[in-house]
Amino acid sequence: MSAEVSAASIVIVGAGQAGVMTAEALRSGGFEGPITMIGDEPHGPYHRPPLSKAWMAGEIEAAQLVMRAPEMLARKNIALHTGVSVKAIDRSAQTVILGDGSALPYTGLVLATGSTPRALPLPGGDAPGVLALRTRDDASAIADRLAVCIAEHKPIVVIGGGFIGLEVAATERKKGLAVTVLEAAPRLLGRVLAPVLSDWYAELHRGHGVQLLLGAQVAAIEADAQGVTGVKLADGSVVPAGLVVVGIGVSANDQLAQAAGLECERGIVVDACGRTSDSSIVAAGDCTARRLADGSLLRLESVQNATEQGKSAAAALLGQERPFTATPWFWSDQYDKKLQMAGLSMGADAWAVRGDMEVGTFTVYHFKGDQLIAADSVNASKDHLLVRKLLDASVSPTREQAGDVAFDLASLLVK
Template sequence: MNAPILIIGAGQAAIMAAEALRTAGYTGPLTILGDEPHGPYHRPPLSKAWLAGEMDASRLPMRTPEMLAGKTIELRTGTKVTAINRAAKTVTLADGSTLPYGGLLLATGATPRTLPLPGSTAQGVLALRTRDDADAIAQRMAVCLEKNLPLVVIGGGFIGLEVAATARKKGLAVTVLEAAPRLLGRVLQPLLSDWYAELHRSHGVQLLLGAQIAAIQHDTSNNVTGVRLNDGTVYPAGLVLVGIGVNANDELARAAGLECDRGIVVDACGRTSDPSIVAAGDCTARRLPDGSLIRLESVQNATELGKSAASALLGQERPFTATPWFWSDQYDKKLQMAGLSAGADQHVLRGDMASASFSLFHYQGDKLIAIDNVNHPKEHLLVRKLMDAGISPTPQQAGDVTFDLNSLLPG
């Protein structure tokens, strides 16, 4: 194919796809359309090192425009796509102009969910997704430090807890309000949820589970002053961070008539219901062999599905089938996860949780389906190799720290 390829979005999936296209020998016009004013940048540091002010600005960009130009990849920032015309094979931009495509890759990402509550639009009620979001939160944190005002985090997921940890390191008073009965309930088993709750409490975070929020309070200037619960309790705040998950940005795809179901529905190669259009990253919902859909929000998913989608545009098969993995840094603890523990019926601890370096193996019958490692990177990489090879240590082997898991790998 030498017809123009357009990529909508300028994040991880977009960059990986664009570079994969060039590596695979595609020599036609290749344009990335990003709606942010910034070029591509790394998102994971936003809630941690970048927000803490510990990261040099030169390290945040993923690729500079000059680097992309060197691969004959055109980057257009501040460019919003408003419609896709599948029949004409064009996209319409916000200024009314159109661009033709032979192949189209959607890497539109996701948008933080908003609170459907009174006061949720007050100044100082913020979410974290973009570089500008992180900068706004950092500026508000500085004001809170100066005026001795607390941070209230709504939502005990990864983003909320990472921001809470960063804020505590900076010296802010922090309260986390989680509606569920435990932290990270969608992704962690209760044993590890409880461990993280104690970790945050040990660092001075006030943590309330089962919190039912009634409203965000603000002053006459519309500046946030606190969060009120259904029982009337008010938690004062100079900043409220809303971390209650994201919605896939599938509006363009949906309006164009592509199949969507809480994301743009794709196969393992990133193909949509239109053979000329592929999608990758957080905007997608991947159809599994059993017909179910899975949404993965991770750097790995964006990277690998981006490469798969690029191959699909060139008529090649490169399905993304690797074991999914994720990570989260909170304080000095690194959680690394591989696989999905939902559906596990047995959980095996390897190591001592009190030592803050341990692993939790999750089994469905005799099959290892997931592992969570805390401060144990070598074991994480080893077990990922085992899982990708379809090898399951027995629960007895997993729980025995003297057993060499490496001995299970062939050769």
Template sequence: MIGADPHIVIVGAGQAGLQAAETLRSEAFEGRITLLGAEPHPPYQRPPLSKAWLTDHLDPEQLTLRDLSVLERKQIDLCTGTSVSAIDVKSQSVLLHDGRALTYSGLVLATGATPRQLPQAQGAGDLVCTLRSRADADVIARRLRNCAQGELPLVVVGGGFIGLEVAASARKLGIAVTILEAASRLLERVLSQDLSDWYARLHADRGTTLIFDARIAEIRKTSDHAAEVRLADGTCIVAGLVVVGIGVTPNDELARNAGIACETGIVVDACGRTSVPNIVAAGDCTVRRLSDGSMLRLESVQNAVEQGRSAASALLGAEKPSLGAPWFWSDQYEMKLQIAGLSRGADTHVLRGDMESHSFSIFHFSESCLVAVDSINAARDHMIARDLIGRRISPTAQQAGDTTFNLAKLRTVLA
């Protein structure tokens, strides 16, 4: 599939791009591999950026995914601080920001996503931050230390995972926190009402102020270099820092300009193939077209890794679709949420365990079939759920809610 003089170029040196490069080598690809990263750092983990990185509980070496020596040994040519300005599909080349061009026989697009900005915050300058990169996290960590020293509060706009994780990190540093959520509850798109309410109590019990149905009119910088957040109802909140976590936009502009099919992301199949031969895509920049014609976007480390693996295999002519049950996690305070499957469309929700014990799971069913499980400090439930959902084995709602019933037995009884 990749022809003579093989050279695979990977645009994006995050989790998906790195996985694609390493998969190519593990599947005996002997041609050149060039991994292009716009940031100055080698590939690193993003999940800790909203947690341990902000509280200085992580060494820089722990953030790095692969040492440069490992990439050199695998003959993966990493080019940091290098961005791509255009793709020429006809000549099979990418134009770099410095004017150079690289020809490719295969191309992987792992361009990630960009945080959405808040238009009402244009007058606040650098007192308003978003979190995506290590550089973003470094700025936020520094400003959080200033907030702690000056006893200035933090305002978080958005009650999603990023916002809640940053809020928890700030509270650990002793900073007063207010969360502004436009919806009527936290994590409305991904969690059931009961679990949303549980998270609201968790954060409120730790001293965070939660404001729902919040409408921001303006955020501006005051004369004493603080940020004033004014809501539509007239409420004003003064803060030393505002962190905005209102979602991301897939980085599909390169692909779109090159004529590659895009629809709220680069459209791929289960193997990461795009609409153009010899070009695949993986990670947060993609949207997957399902067999029923619907579109699915997943933003997680697991999805980036699995798509990176599948996309690399597809370039080598192998059919290794990414079809496993999606999973995700979030750490807030000492609570670990682990999600297996997708709960959208579920019509029945069953609690397993006691929510007050801070160790429980919520099982989601659609037409009596298990589709997702949300687990809090219940790693065993999570691992079993991933296996059951992936193999389409479903307990009954009664079995799921009965803590004396051994769910693991289903894997052998019904296999």
């Protein structure tokens, strides 16, 4: 691959959500120079949320995963190169060094390198049939192993009771497989959900036949010549498995940035506009850690964050200020329940529940002192959309108002 040096040319490392959004925002913002997008996967840009659900379950075709077809990008004069690795950034020469040793010049560089699942640092952690989920190929490999487990009536173990682990568990149960979820913490999704909602999700999965082992300490993976056979716990017991899916979090892909001397701390450090410590380099998506006004760092791993940071990063390269300040939101589908989260619940010290948890249509409102800071809605999309408006407007109901279904929360927005 080669490129002519032009008055202005932008290289985007990463062909996922953040990379695509940045490229398209550059074009819609009036940038007319060359845009080159480099992806290390063999596939063009695709949607990741269906991987743990419909794609793994075989419910959708490959065409339905496609985010932007190559010809669509070509019409916008965005050059896409797949299956290409970037091994270094030469900031002084303003070039990226590709895996084949060639150099690609840039006047503006976008790092949208995503994240990588954490590996299981235990004996047998690399045995055949021990798989993580991040890419389309990961999901396909898990689906292939699932088919073997169905044919041979082998159970599944999921290590990690976070969103990916629970979504995979729900998909596998819907296919009739025996599933055990091993979670080291005393409750599911303990970093992001209030205890009342953690308990509700535990009962949801148990009600669908999932065996949950909380406070589980994994000691090793057992395997034979055909691959994984079970997960050994610290107490010496073994949970049988024909497939182990590891969902113990991700690490930001900031190695390129670190090697180039950019500021990194749990990710590539950026400001609200996606700018890095180098004025000609921006970053967006899961690879970033945003420096907040108080000096703390915020890592968000969501489609919304990738989209909005991409737009902000494009604006920064165009010399504009477009800080990403909207309320963060996220969603997770498990069985027939859609969880929609708005805001950041860290630091909450009180909660209010609106709706009926037994029916499965409700919202948990998170408060810090008297201030609403976040809300988690289950099959209650109207609540979710309203909460986002309240948070964007910095308008807070009282706990009593939030928990009273007879009180019209929308009335608080009327001036």
